[in-house]
Amino acid sequence: MIDVADEALTLPAPIAVLDERQALLERWAERHGVDAARRLAEAEDLADAVAAEITPDNTLDTYAKSWRVWLRFTAATGLPEGEGSRGALIAFVSWMLREGQQNGKGYAPSSASTHLAAAVVGLRKRKVAVSGDDQGEARAALEGLAVKLLQAGERRGRGQAVSADVGGLRAIVRSCPDTLSGDRDKALVLTGFNYASRSQDPAGLQTSDVTLHARGLVVAVLTGKTKHSVRNAKIGYAQDPELCPVRAWTSYRTRLVAEHGQQWADPSTPAFVGIDQWGNVTGGMSPDSVTRAIKRISERAGVPIHWTGHSLRIGLASVGRKQGKDGIAIADQGGWARHSRSMLGYMQRDDGWDDNAAAGLT
Incomplete structure (x- = not known):
């Protein structure tokens, strides 16, 4: 048996698995030689590092x-x-x-x-x-x-988060005060609805990730968990100016720079900023602060069931389906795999009567 230790083959693995790694290295060394075993060990370390890097x-x-x-x-x-x-x-x-x-x-x-x-x-x-x-x-x-x-009649869990809808969006927009915080809230909700955001998505956006286009906005979502959710979501101008995410985003960013300085136009600054009760900008929003903001915004608007951080994501799938949007188009916009089970689950039925497979068959 080749003594790998005598050949100065290092073992970078964690202490808990040193014995197992040593045995593996010895088998590699016997089969392929010490140099190849060393390279295989380095490849194992790289594989561990890649796994750690790509796990959310x-x-x-x-x-x-x-x-x-x-x-x-x-x-x-x-x-x-x-x-x-x-x-x-x-x-x-x-x-x-x-x-x-x-x-x-x-x-x-x-x-x-x-x-x-x-x-x-x-x-x-x-x-x-x-x-x-x-x-x-x-x-x-x-x-x-x-x-x-x-x-046994026992249903556990909170169930699926309530879906955002157009009526709720309108109530939210009309309840937002004429302040920087109010403009931020409008932009957060209207853009988030249109690209089916998770809470971590707007929190992870930088100013450079949201770009104006002749037909609207392009949002580079880089915080997704899968290859489908990392995407460039295109958001067009809305027919109703009151609910237009492009106008809301432009108004918010213009006001932010006007009231707090040109530094907020820097491409590396957070797209959505935290704002305290006195109107001071506190830095970028975190996923938790996005979730709290959406709940607070919907509560202020009197939405019957308060929205959560996932309501905007559910809303795109649910409202899009009701309005006849193609399922593949919904998946691409929201960052789901096509025919995703979770997306299909988000395509909620209101009461089971209007959207019913048996309705009108006889």
């Missing part, structure tokens, strides 16, 4: 939260945290639905599904073997138990 922060947060749920489960049941057997995963699912939350209540099936998937990722990251068949059985058990909850 919110996904990492979900992994961390779900692992804490798994640890609470193993502590409560006395099962070892480093085992991902069929029985352990099904017991995890059952425990989550029964009492998994920290307040002792059961999770909604959708939350339990997220935690199951992320816990499996956590187990595999820690070198615990979890077979696809065992994970599949746990997911099947979750789906079956969710049906039992529905049959």
Whole structure:
């Protein structure tokens, strides 16, 4: 056996997996030689770095939260945290639905599904073997138990966020005060609706990402989670000037520069700025501040059910479908994969009567 250590082959892997990496390097060295093994080790480090780079922060947060749920489960049941057997995963699912939350209540099936998937990722990251068949059985058990909850009349979870609509947009525009903050609110909501924004999208925009075009605006959305959601969304002038996102954006940016200085025209400045109660600009908006702003804006307008950070995204899909827009065009504008299941879910039905597959057939 070739002694890789004698050949000064370095091991840059984390301490927790040094032994496993060393064994792997030795196999590579025996098969391909020390130099090739060194290059393969560097490639492994690059692969780890790429995986870390392309994993969104919110996904990492979900992994961390779900692992804490798994640890609470193993502590409560006395099962070892480093085992991902069929029985352990099904017991995890059952425990989550029964009492998994920290307040002792059961999770909604959708939350339990997220935690199951992320816990499996956590187990595999820690070198615990979890077979696809065992994970599949746990997911099947979750789906079956969710049906039992529905049959018992128990519906858990907040449900889908309320959809933005044209009436709500009009109420919001009319409720915005004639201030920089009011102009910012109008631009935030009207542009966000027209490109189906998530909260992180306007928070991540720089001034240079929103450009004027002869026919409207082009918004370069760079904060997307998939290759579909990173896009250049085109937003045209609205027929109704009151609801025009292009005019709202132009008015807001013109006022920002006029009241707070030419530095805000710099392409590298945030597209949407935070503004305190005294009218001072506080810097760029964060995803949380966008979510809070949309809720506050809709509340001020008297929208019956307050909007959330996801309402604008749902609104484009829902309103677009009602007005007969092509599904592929909606997907491209909003950054969904064509025929995306989540997009189809956002194409909400109001009451099930007008938009009904059986309506008018006989």
